[in-house]
Amino acid sequence: ETGVTQSPTHLIKTRGQQVTLRCSSQSGHNTVSWYQQALGQGPQFIFQYYREEENGRGNFPPRFSGLQFPNYSSELNVNALELDDSALYLCASSRQGFSYEQYFGPGTRLTVT
């Protein structure tokens, strides 16, 4: 069974640029959630996708957007990057309706300069 994978591992962008982060969910999982983890903080929920539709959103501005594909993989897009967007971005997958638990990927470390 393949776990949650994310790419890239690290990324450096300039303020104002756009970035796309990718996530492949664990086999058998149909739900993907994205989190932002600032240094020294717990993960903050960005949004969740289920069956290619957004299924919940945290307190993040619209420049944070996402997609889920038919194979349940997902993308997180961030436009107009700000310095405060520097963080570890975590993807987690789960089976909607079957489990309370999410399984996290290793994350993408984004640095905005």
Place this chain on the structure above:
Amino acid sequence: QQQVKQSPQSLIVQKGGISIINCAYENTAFDYFPWYQQFPGKGPALLIAIRPDVSEKKEGRFTISFNKSAKQFSLHIMDSQPGDSATYFCAARIGGGSYIPTFGRGTSLIVHP
């Protein structure tokens, strides 16, 4: 507003000692309380979880104690080992709907050999 408050921020314990991490919550709608363990460069991984109808849950060296009336729960790591050195997050989830946990800010645990 931080819905789950975690303390201490950091903890140093000698090998064989007991590590205790505390969390408090305010929202009585929370119905599931997991603890996560995160090693550097990795995403959080579920360690142990409890529901509010149980006052204690033990899995190996890890025990959750839950006090519903005080709205507090804690993680006890017995016989702490250097391999337990990691960041620990408590979390809480509101019942119903998709699984979207609210995380505490984390506790950095160092176990000295």
